[in-house]
Amino acid sequence: MTKPLKFYVPEPEFRPGDQPDFSGLKLPEAGAVARPKVNVKAENIRDLAYTIIRVMTREGEAVGDWAGALSDDEALVGLKNMIKVRAYDKRMQMAQRQGKTSFYVQCLGEEAIACAFQQALEKGDMNFPTYRQQGLLLSSGYPVLDMMNQVYSNSEDPLRGRQLPIMYSSKEYGFFSISGNLATQFIQAVGWAMASAIKGDTKIAAGWIGDGSTAESDFHSAMVFASTYRAPVVLNIVNNQWAISTFQGIARGGAATFAARGHGFGIPALRVDGNDFLAVYAVSKWAIERARKGYGPTLIEHVTYRAGAHSTSDDPAVYRPRKESEEWPLGDPIERLKTYLIKKGAWSEERHTQAEAEIEAEIVALQKEAEKNGTLASGQKPSPREMFEDVFKETPPHLRKQRQEAGL
Amino acid sequence: MTKPLKFYVPEPEFRPGDQPDFSGLKLPEAGAVARPKVNVKAENIRDLAYTIIRVMTREGEAVGDWAGALSDDEALVGLKNMIKVRAYDKRMQMAQRQGKTSFYVQCLGEEAIACAFQQALEKGDMNFPTYRQQGLLLSSGYPVLDMMNQVYSNSEDPLRGRQLPIMYSSKEYGFFSISGNLATQFIQAVGWAMASAIKGDTKIAAGWIGDGSTAESDFHSAMVFASTYRAPVVLNIVNNQWAISTFQGIARGGAATFAARGHGFGIPALRVDGNDFLAVYAVSKWAIERARKGYGPTLIEHVTYRAGAHSTSDDPAVYRPRKESEEWPLGDPIERLKTYLIKKGAWSEERHTQAEAEIEAEIVALQKEAEKNGTLASGQKPSPREMFEDVFKETPPHLRKQRQEAGL
Amino acid sequence: MARMTMIEAIRSAQHVAMGRDDNIVVFGEDVGYFGGVFRCTQGLQETYGPSRCFDSPINESGIIGAAIGMAAYGLRPCVEIQFADYMYPGYDQLSQEAARIRYRSDGDFTTQITVRMPTGGGIYGGQTHSQSPEALFAHVCGLKTVIPSNPYDAKGLLAASIEDDDPVIFLEPKRLYNGPFDGHHDRPITSWAKHSMGEVPEDYYTVPLGKAAITRPGDEVTILAYGTMVHVALTAAEETGIDAEVIDLRTILPLDLETIETSVKRTGRCVILHEATKTCGFGAELMSLVQETCFYHLEAPIARVTGWDTPYPHAQEWDYFPGPKRVGAALKKVMEG
Amino acid sequence: MARMTMIEAIRSAQHVAMGRDDNIVVFGEDVGYFGGVFRCTQGLQETYGPSRCFDSPINESGIIGAAIGMAAYGLRPCVEIQFADYMYPGYDQLSQEAARIRYRSDGDFTTQITVRMPTGGGIYGGQTHSQSPEALFAHVCGLKTVIPSNPYDAKGLLAASIEDDDPVIFLEPKRLYNGPFDGHHDRPITSWAKHSMGEVPEDYYTVPLGKAAITRPGDEVTILAYGTMVHVALTAAEETGIDAEVIDLRTILPLDLETIETSVKRTGRCVILHEATKTCGFGAELMSLVQETCFYHLEAPIARVTGWDTPYPHAQEWDYFPGPKRVGAALKKVMEG
């Protein structure tokens, strides 16, 4: 007699009430993973999908093949960018709590990923981000004031109030319009990269996706197209362990890692410590160079932890232990880069405290300026007329009629 | 200066006018691949996705671990099933040419796959097939007459003329309704298997997909769900080298094989010589047992060649060398099983010729009978009233009204 | 009898149904341990275990596709799509598979699934958390589509949907989850606790699919509405003082045309409301049906008040939403016509 | 001037366009070496190389998604979906991405793509090779939808679509590929070689989007049709002897309402045709627009003749297809009304 089948549903290790304990998590030592040549064949680095590339030791030393990609000055730029992202998030999160906007999404704990990646890109390259890559925009020099105006949906909102607060868009700064529909951007990134190759350009594209969203079908579309046409694209998975309340095991299933998804497509896949700014930079630079030199796509899994709530709409204490974030072993990306720079003598606690204060003051000043243009709750707003613009290049008769009917 | 990027589009090795030459294709010897235990971990048999499991030697001997799964009597059943499928295809293809139906799809050269697989299944298991798995139905004992009635869309058509000729459906015979929309059935198979596990049943499901269709997004849905819930399902990729006019490299991209797609999901993946009946049976049996014992999903890539046109709507001579099929090194599945059985002394050329004649006669007789019920071109047809049935369980008022309006 | 919000009523419907029939399974994004982003499945996993209520990967095609396979096996899945705006990746499975399998197989395989999804605007959700895609379900034959306007109906209609042997799309107007909404976003929020339709039996009952409700009887004009717009219709009737008959369609397919026809033939006037974009919205079908069946009774052109043919904007949400002012203006115009 | 089938005209449009603008790329399933299952892209790869015309993986979401990315870069992709019935897996990318990117980015990113797909029945294609999903494009704002009825228009409209800076859905009535079709499937097939609209200039020209054509002027009743149904309308007018004005909409969005309004106000009667299922079809929108704009001019109820609300069946194809008999009956009824 055959035994009855059983239904299996993966569960996270810890739920509220449990004492999170990550001592079972095997973390390779910093410097343990060798750096292959950028033209390596995917099949020769399959092991890189099952490890974690790390550069900084606990003591703040940069070790191994992947170290040395950034000068101290460049690392300092990265540190300040991360501080800026965190300060920005803090103020905007607070503004949402104060009712000045409808919705906000932080990237607390994940700052290194977008900031380091953007620093490795060149002008003219194009990101296809999700809602948690504000670090790309903030590191690219995009005006913070414009971001705030959009968060407030005020009269100076560059997207005229049409989009959700955090759904930025800027062609000039290489930041494709964020979509609410998960994963759609991943294949779009591949299409952009194909276009660059078709035109014989030298620009590359970068796609971004969360761990949970890799389950979406457009992840597959992107992998298939990138693989087939060897598109010059870097495909980034930000594995922050959670998709709203759902732990990464539901999307990952029986695979050991998300990076392993690359193997079925012959796409080289690397896993990197996403809280190690130097490692993220080095791996990103490697993949970007690979793409630009015509060796095709790379899949990067950035291993990190979503230290905050999913968005301002949920309370993580309902689905995971309150302390899980603290126990998470990869530490805080800002603290880690700071320790490294101090150890090198390029930075100090005092300068750090001062930098934090300066950046916060700068953000607060900009916020005041932005609020002069209004917030969602009060003051000037984009004209309702804007609602009818840009549905098409030229407003067709039926929309003109509707605009009239609306008295606008 | 960075060099300009180049756009890469994979091309098949041979196009009309070329002399096809497959001597570069590395085929492992029969018996070369070891048979793991059915509860093996996916990560321990990754090599099985990059080889080809073969049982029969060129001389018709069954060798290696995977041999011996079928008795001679069982193999003979398989042989006759394959002969039946080919005879059926031949007659129906001809009927289409004669204008007796609108459309037909052969599985010429691929008969071993569905026939062997069906033989390895148990009553109550459920297939979610594509349009090229008539072998499943024909090997399951489903009445050939019913299939013909459907191909003819005649008065006895079990699907009342609603479906395209070859889109069979039979719950009793474990054959899920074929869809025109590629790949949708793959995730449905996984859902069926999940249900079986939820209910503590012992039945398993099998999904079927073509090489080209693995590019569809529902391939991904199926892999994700199968991986996450360890569903008791066998996921079959029939790699017959072509998707209409498109060679398999367009769907496969930079991956070495389609089977490798399993690795990113921790799903064990095996590649098998799809024209080797004994190998297909042994590998199918292995995967089916694995599923039924609760060890979860398996991905099988059946390597074969589409010897005929895609369907009655295309002429392959326009996009591939006329001789490619003959040059394809895996041979004909019927010939190969016949050679094996003759070598074993269980069969002879004479009995084979006789069996072919008998089966053809049987098919021709059934065809005559079917034609008595009409064909698409002439004779009785399903009532137009049938058009309005089964849209819903009970016909709602608006459809009743439309039926009236149609005078039915 | 208890007081329930629409969320609680939806939860209760699933809870009661699962207790009666263990072929019912619930899955979707975040619906398991967490109980859903709107908390509509809270407690189900705790009561019925993770085999009956579980989290799914974020793949809407996978959710619907797996549900179809389960239904083919014999289960009765009730799945959640987190927002109606996110059903598009599953639209192929819904419109070409779920809706067609009975037909394709001559009734041999069936798709008794319910697909729940929050719909509509009013929570500053922007263009991807505010859509009303009901017309996209009505146009492809083989799907039933239900849209409740209050907790009592929500529970009874959901129970009936789950029991139904055809695929049912169950659209939940998210703006009504916590209270009726009169269409004035700038006025204090009322709660279901104070509304008669917030009284919901804790036990099993059904409200049949395909039957409209006359929410407000009236003589001068017929208003056809569903979901959130039913409440806006009531507000507009009150504010204009026009004696409108408000019909809450409840099920848009199959449609209760009889109730509509009877009413319009009596009033001779008709205004149709929905939040979805205008062109090819379900209002177009309603207007056509009324035109076809009541032409010789009409005393004025039928009017539609709908969302504009633009994406649902964020900051201009209340300029987009067809509120009592626009509905009132249409009522007046139709009365003059 | 050459004689062309609609297939040749479509090929020619792409050929000429690609020669004028090297940002135009063509891809899709089987469109490269083979030239497409209906041969509409034959010769393009040979002329312009595999970087400009190439086979894609079988993934409609991927095809549209990649085209969107390319458009964001600055290219002008013209992609083929093998059958309109197979656009559903790409519907999310079409309706939520292509249609929204200009709006979302305040015009910073644009989606100048053309998506060609064969549409409609009449070739015994069964439920998945016969569909007419135009209403699904018209309902979601941000897409333009074009449906030619003859080779001349097909070439000119396709050229205009490719040049257009918004996403355009280009539906090709497959029953018209090789010849005009009078709606009588049991009569000999005629070819475009014998039809005046089969005369097609080999060089560049455009037919503007958003403009209807009056294919047959008439006084008694206005018939609104597009694609295959234009020819059925002509047959029905001839067979009934009713002096119908046949308007070929050509573009259904943006719609040429002016031409429609002018005609219906003059004739006072209107019959609307399409092959798609009835409920929420584009006919519902047309009927609503005519009702809204011409109410006081109507002498009879507007009528619709459409596909039934069932899947397109295989054997009963000609019972499903709204042929001249049904159209004629509607014409007579509207004349009596």
Ligand SMILES: Cc1ncc(C[n+]2csc(CCOP(=O)(O)OP(=O)(O)O)c2C)c(N)n1
């Ligand atoms: C198509 C679609 N389905 C569902 C959602 C709702 N949703 C928004 S964010 C989210 C979780 C995504 O998790 P992950 O990809 O891990 O990204 P993270 O939020 O962790 O950065 C879900 C389910 C959506 N936006 N789009």
Ligand SMILES: Cc1ncc(C[n+]2csc(CCOP(=O)(O)OP(=O)(O)O)c2C)c(N)n1
């Ligand atoms: C969603 C969808 N897209 C496109 C098609 C058209 N189509 C039918 S069969 C086919 C090729 C499939 O090739 P493959 O999966 O290799 O199967 P094979 O025909 O070789 O058995 C295509 C593109 C379809 N039926 N459905």
Ligand SMILES: [Mg+2]
């Ligand atoms: Mg995440």
Ligand SMILES: [Mg+2]
């Ligand atoms: Mg194939």
